[in-house]
Amino acid sequence: MPPKEIEPLLGGDSSLYNAKPKKTDKKKIISYAVHVVTLGLLVYLFFFQTPSKAEEAPSLDPSKKKNVIFMVTDGMGPASLSLARSFRQFRDELSIDDILTLDKYLVGSSRTRSSNSLVTDSAAGATAFSCGLKSYNGAIGVTPDKKPCGTILEALKLQGYFTGLVVTTRITDATPAAFSSHVDYRFQEDLIAQHQIGEYPLGRSVDLILGGGRCHFYPSTVPGGCRSDARNFIQEVQESGQWNYVGNREQFDQLESGKNVSLPLLGLLADTDIPYDIDRDSKVYPSLAEQVKVALTALSKATENSDKGFFLLIEGSRIDHAGHHNDPAAQVREVLAYDKAFQEVISFIDETETDTVVISTSDHETGGLVTARQVSENYPDYLWYPEVLLNSKHSGDFLAHKIASFASSASASGKKSSALDKFIRSEILEKDMGIKDYTDAEVDLIKSKAHDVGNLLYVLNNILSLRSQTGWTTHGHSAVDVNIYAYTNSPAIKKKLFSHKAYEGLLGNHENIEIGAFMEAITGVNLEQVTKLVQKTEHSPAKGKEELITEQGIYGDEFHQKIN
Ligand SMILES: *[C@@H]1O[C@H](CO)[C@@H](O)[C@H](O)[C@H]1NC(C)=O
Numbered sequence: 364m365p366p367k368e369i370e371p372l373l374g375g376d377s378s379l380y381n382a383k384p385k386k387t388d389k390k391k392i393i394s395y396a397v398h399v400v401t402l403g404l405l406v407y408l409f410f411f412q413t414p415s416k417a418e419e420a421p422s423l424d425p426s427k428k429k430n431v432i433f434m435v436t437d438g439m440g441p442a443s444l445s446l447a448r449s450f451r452q453f454r455d456e457l458s459i460d461d462i463l464t465l466d467k468y469l470v471g472s473s474r475t476r477s478s479n480s481l482v483t484d485s486a487a488g489a490t491a492f493s494c495g496l497k498s499y500n501g502a503i504g505v506t507p508d509k510k511p512c513g514t515i516l517e518a519l520k521l522q523g524y525f526t527g528l529v530v531t532t533r534i535t536d537a538t539p540a541a542f543s544s545h546v547d548y549r550f551q552e553d554l555i556a557q558h559q560i561g562e563y564p565l566g567r568s569v570d571l572i573l574g575g576g577r578c579h580f581y582p583s584t585v586p587g588g589c590r591s592d593a594r595n596f597i598q599e600v601q602e603s604g605q606w607n608y609v610g611n612r613e614q615f616d617q618l619e620s621g622k623n624v625s626l627p628l629l630g631l632l633a634d635t636d637i638p639y640d641i642d643r644d645s646k647v648y649p650s651l652a653e654q655v656k657v658a659l660t661a662l663s664k665a666t667e668n669s670d671k672g673f674f675l676l677i678e679g680s681r682i683d684h685a686g687h688h689n690d691p692a693a694q695v696r697e698v699l700a701y702d703k704a705f706q707e708v709i710s711f712i713d714e715t716e717t718d719t720v721v722i723s724t725s726d727h728e729t730g731g732l733v734t735a736r737q738v739s740e741n742y743p744d745y746l747w748y749p750e751v752l753l754n755s756k757h758s759g760d761f762l763a764h765k766i767a768s769f770a771s772s773a774s775a776s777g778k779k780s781s782a783l784d785k786f787i788r789s790e791i792l793e794k795d796m797g798i799k800d801y802t803d804a805e806v807d808l809i810k811s812k813a814h815d816v817g818n819l820l821y822v823l824n825n826i827l828s829l830r831s832q833t834g835w836t837t838h839g840h841s842a843v844d845v846n847i848y849a850y851t852n853s854p855a856i857k858k859k860l861f862s863h864k865a866y867e868g869l870l871g872n873h874e875n876i877e878i879g880a881f882m883e884a885i886t887g888v889n890l891e892q893v894t895k896l897v898q899k900t901e902h903s904p905a906k907g908k909e910e911l912i913t914e915q916g917i918y919g920d921e922f923h924q925k926i927n
């Protein structure tokens with residue numbers, strides 16, 4: 364028997380599915396085909412300008428000083444780029460050939476499956492890059508038979524490179540963890556934090572950490588802390604002088620864009636995630652681009668008199684979260700924030716004299732996003748409405764919390780439900796979301812979930828997706844191929860990069876592990892040797908914790924941890 368599909372798939376109420384959104388603007392979106400042709404042309408021009416120089420390129424010397432910058436757009440598929448590109452063209456009144464910075468550096472695409480599923484999670488996805496091997500969903504720097512595998516970050520650190528991790532989610536989350544720790548399951552974040560500060564056979568492998576995720580660095584007795592033991596790493600590492608710690612925007616600003624950094628630097632700027640860019644208060648949290656600037660400046664300064672460069676991992680972590688939430692308004696802003704960070708890296712590469720390469724890719728797609736949606740039984744018009752995303756000023760997650768907190772205070776103060784009704788209509792739907800054509804049924808549905816943030820955000824995001832005619836097929840991940848972008852100032856690296864052969868370069872379509880292999884090849888490291896050095900790492904969950912694996916599932920807990 365096939366599984367019964369919930370109808371409608373993601374909305375929560377079938378009556379909403381038939382609501383035909385009002386057309387708010389005559390300005391229709393020029394067809395998808397134009398973008399495809401434009402992009403195709405750019406890719407064509409990009410490649411056909413280069414070969415004569417590449418042919419004369421010197422051969423690659425793995426031991427030559429170089430910087431390797433690896434960037435991950437967690438959960439960003441091709442449709443996210445279409446969405447963000449068209450959104451920005453609409454917002455800034457740009458021409459249809461205006462593209463993202465990323466678009467200019469497209470070299471290929473990556474196949475993303477893990478060792479045990481056609482649909483990967485971020486843990487197996489990141490392990491494919493960091494260890495250069497396929498492992499199972501949930502695996503953090505371990506092989507399919509749960510043995511720690513040496514990572515590119517560890518290998519380069521052992522060679523004398525400086526290393527950094529910059530993210531917008533918890534630093535203990537899957538992507539940064541798979542480069543800097545080894546555990547059987549991604550939920551072992553207490554142990555991941557322990558490895559990251561240097562308590563494992565290699566000692567400290569990371570020189571610079573910037574992101575969120577204080578939670579697993581201090582005990583649950585401290586507000587915001589969530590370690591299950593009593594250890595307070597933030598206090599310990601400062602007292603022992605092992606790390607310089609930065610914990611808020613004011614201290615971050617004292618880093619002076621990276622010119623005033625003493626490594627090693629532990630910068631944890633939020634207990635869990637740094638807020639979505641659409642919600643981010645810039646007085647409280649830096650942008651991803653600002654974090655990247657600090658990291659690039661600090662790491663290049665630290666290596667200026669060395670014969671080794673640096674390895675930096677940068678993750679646009681929350682593109683994935685917006686995908687899980689099916690939130691198109693939050694996602695376009697996440698993609699644009701990442702694009703700015705990417706531009707920061709390109710500018711760095713254009714200015715530095717050290718051979719530097721950046722590779723940017725996704726671990727997988729999230730949400731099954733498509734830039735079209737049939738919203739009635741009638742044959743659909745060919746369009747979608749970016750203005751709907753522009754009118755919305757916050758993420759569904761933020762607004763769901765806002766409604767829930769109003770609902771609790773209203774019930775505590777004994778206010779009638781009419782106060783909540785009015786709040787939802789005028790404050791949330793009209794003011795925050797910019798929606799005027801909401802129905803009573805939609806208001807009632809929001810009210811019915813006012814205390815259920817996890818489902819409420821789905822409802823709000825669906826109201827928005829419906830009106831923008833943005834389609835989602837899942838709250839999880841999908842198996843669609845994702846893009847690979849790359850740029851370098853080194854002719855030798857460029858020549859290798861632009862080979863289409865498997866395990867040679869990254870031009871065309873490649874398996875995700877080839878990206879790990881590429882970083883190994885250009886730096887000449889041997890991950891198997893590192894694997895021997897990390898064999899004794901403590902990596903298994905504590906007895907009694909194994910049941911989490913079956914209870915929550917490896918796919919499920921990723922999302923639920925995030926909204927909690
Ligand atoms: C540089 O950093 C130190 C702390 O490491 C701080 O005391 C000092 O104020 C910073 N300098 C500036 C100009 O922000």
Ligand SMILES: [Zn+2]
Pocket residue numbers: 438485683684687729840921
């Ligand atoms: Zn995800």
